Amino acid sequence: MKLLRIIGLILFFSGLLLFSILPLFKRTFYLTPCALEHVLSEQEKENLLAELIPLTHIKHQQLFSFANKIIRIHQQKNALLKKQKQWDKVMWDSSQEFAYKLLRVSVKNDSFKIRWSIFFIILVACPLGGLLYILSSDKKRQSNYFTFFLPITSVKWIAYILTAWLLAFYILLYWFPAYIINWVVLVDPISKFLNGNEAGPWFLYGFLYSVVMCVMGIKMFLKYKNNAYQMIRTISVLFFQLAFAFLIPEILVRLNKPYMDLKNIWPLDYDFFFEWNIQTLIENGTLGIFMLLWGILLVVIAVPVFTYFFGKRWYCSWVCGCGGLAETLGDPFRHLSNKNIKSWKLERWIIYPTVLFSIIMTVLTLYTFFSKQNEFLGLNTYEIQKVYGFLIGSVFAGVIGTGLYPVFGNRVWCRFGCPLAAYMGIIQRFKSRFRITTNGNQCISCGNCSTYCEMGIDVRWYAQRGQSIVRASCVGCGICANVCPRGVLKLENSDEHTRYNKNPLIIQKEGVHLVKNT
Amino acid sequence: MRNKQHIVIIGNGISGTTAAREIRKRSDYRITIVSNETPYFFSRPALMYVYMGQMKFEHTQPYENNFWKKNKIELLFDEVIKVNTSEKKLTLKNSTLHFDILILACGSKPAFYHWKGQELRGVQGFYSIHDLKRLEENTQKCKKAILIGGGLIAAEMAEMLYSRNIHTTLLVREKKYWQENLPPQEAKLVENEITQHGIAIRCETQVEEFLGENGKIIAIKTNQNEIIPCDFAGVCTGVIPNIDFLSTSTIKVDKGILVNEFLETNCSDIYAIGDCAQQKSPLPLRKDIEQVWYTGKIMGETVAKTICEKKTIYRPGIWFNSAKFFDLEFQVYGQVGGIQKNEYDSFYWENTTQHKALRIAYHKQSKSIIGIHSLGIRLKQNVCEEWIKNKVSINQVIEQLNKANFNPEFYTKYEKEISHLFATSIHYSA
Ligand SMILES: Cc1cc2nc3c(=O)[nH]c(=O)nc-3n(C[C@H](O)[C@H](O)[C@H](O)COP(=O)(O)OP(=O)(O)OC[C@H]3O[C@@H](n4cnc5c(N)ncnc54)[C@H](O)[C@@H]3O)c2cc1C
Ligand code: SF4
């Protein structure tokens, strides 16, 4: 068993190492005028074709210098146009994205052998090694023992290395797509198999996301094999990730239909009401209109109704992709959430303004969509969208949300940022059948529940008073109930009016008798 | 006016802390808690999780450090060495303190029975934070450990040592593990759970002597004259009230501090609560000293009511307790272990493959139930209490068993299996 674990680790780390240095590998790029003609927009042709032609018909061996050449050309031209105040000619796509586009069409595939060996080492060895490690771990390793001793789960050196790695990954993915073309090319065969097209950075991301969730999902199955709630919930998030977030959208693309993750809900899916999306959907006839309606019905009806009956857990820890990653990859880091009253305050000061921000942005977007005016009360719709996309969509949800798992825990985004979670949280707090019931006076204040609550809820505070837990932020993961050594907690949907036991008693009602006149 | 009174509490465990908080809720008195173990209240049952790396010590503290100041509860990290009841004065190690009302909540300490060699390094009990630190040192390079005692703390220590891959043997004096509380079937299930984790259990075995070398333990000698080598010995033979510092005072003590039903000691304005209190006339079916978490809580609240409102009798309600043996959860409500065979009987169900069991004890003639044991199934406390208090008949309880189910959603339900066995049981003949 020990040997298998070591083999697993070696496989995993060699795959990861190869993956990490893959962007530095040499690769041949060969740009043709024909390809340029094909990918450039009219505006780009007018602006840049002349400058780009000298790059064609040359074998470029260095990824970075080639990419940087394109970036420089794009940037210089744009700078010039801005200086000349030729605003109609200025190109708004980022130089990185532009370079990525050209790299993508000029990339030459490696020889068959090299290509497949890299593919196997990374995409097969890595998950397989991980699985081997997980499956050969004994019961103690699958428990919570040593959580605060192991450097990876107690914010020591490995945790920092992992965080640095994740941050770098997200930064490259969001803002430097041209530099990760070697990664993207890696998953071409899978992309072609699924949707007939070459892969893009987001296909790569979706694929890795799904693989990581599956491997870590299996870890969940082992760790919680005696807990039916955890088992079923994990199957559910894996299903929604694989089917709804990954496969169905790809199949839609293959059928020439609009790409849509049918379980992603506004305002988490913040660009759902963006002009381009509405436009695409409307242009796609019945199916498009159905998708538009579906998206609206989810927000207006499904979310409040389901949240009323089941609490926000129906989404956050059963369906959502962010939640899915948090509950699989993030599970080993759940105890790192901060439980201070201060951070609870901070949570409310950040999450509610974020919802407000997303609502204002969407209202502006719709205003612009219908009135064709770009501005309202001095607010420029496109500027606001850009700020939101950058700050909330990328930095918060991605870089901070996932990159900092090993430092701040696995639900930073869900707790502090997600506007959909905030919306459902308000429903859960004020009108829902969901609560966590505590079992009488059984709590021994040990604190396991609070320690392992990923949302930073001080569960013990309520449990030791015999009070039900009704909190906006609770995602109903059920881990508090699982770690409680006295079986004090139970997640329940039941009659709304029994939620608040207003007078939590330490003493059972008949426990104390008052004696008159003594 | 009473408002100016100074209430001093000795001990910041669950009982002292509860008393302080409940007094604060009800009054403006000056409150001081003196304690010598830690500056802030922590959960004693959680110490094991710190050793296992499942929590950090700070996680065992139920309140943030600024909580006490906010609630105007003064904390004094010091030790009381003498109580002068006539002058109402406490002598501490570093100062003296005057009180108007004194609440003794000084808890317990591990019971040692004057074994030869008990002072050797590597021999210890497990109660306080100091014990935790010593345990950390004593088990650094430990390979083989012996645990003495067949109770709950022994099971907890067994799990702690198991988490550190220390080979452990449990010595139990009785025929079965935790015999005073568990009927043989339950004891067997629990023993299985423990041995499945690689821990050896030796029943009817007692320690005679700890053998050492250079001041450190190397083996123990049993009452069967067997010598078992080990490099650590955990003494889990129960706890006794921690009251040595009262020996010079006029407060009456026996095993513990003697109190009446109002938790008053023989001296006026002095109360005792929690582990250290001994009831002069214990309630029917209950022990004079109950060393559990929730009774400390109830006593704390009771004494607060007495001091701030009206004299209040301590009534802990229907007995209950819960524990966990590795992965096996155990709950008890009312009276089950040690019931009178001629008057009472019990119905027992067990699912051997899933390691679940339920026992309901009832009065033979009236059929009303008096107690419930459950292993591996969580039951609702208030439902079980109602049943026992209202003397509900066993037939009715079996019929409504699902009302008491507190297992998480999607768990397998056993009510049908149980009621089927009950209906067909020859054991129960109407
Ligand atoms: C390992 C372990 C596990 C347990 N698990 C459970 C469980 O699962 N469920 C359950 O119900 N019970 C459990 N118990 C029992 C429970 O912890 C006790 O019943 C409870 O802690 C008693 O609380 P207390 O406030 O009476 O005393 P304590 O918690 O002992 O607090 C008394 C405090 O007073 C201090 N003190 C004493 N004398 C002086 C002095 N002269 N001057 C200053 N300070 C002094 C002590 O240092 C101590 O800090 C467990 C006990 C142990 C040891
Ligand atoms: S309170 Fe419990 S169920 Fe809710 S988020 Fe925290 S651990 Fe999960």
Ligand code: SF4
């Ligand atoms: S884990 Fe259970 S016993 Fe411990 S504090 Fe939480 S509710 Fe209480």
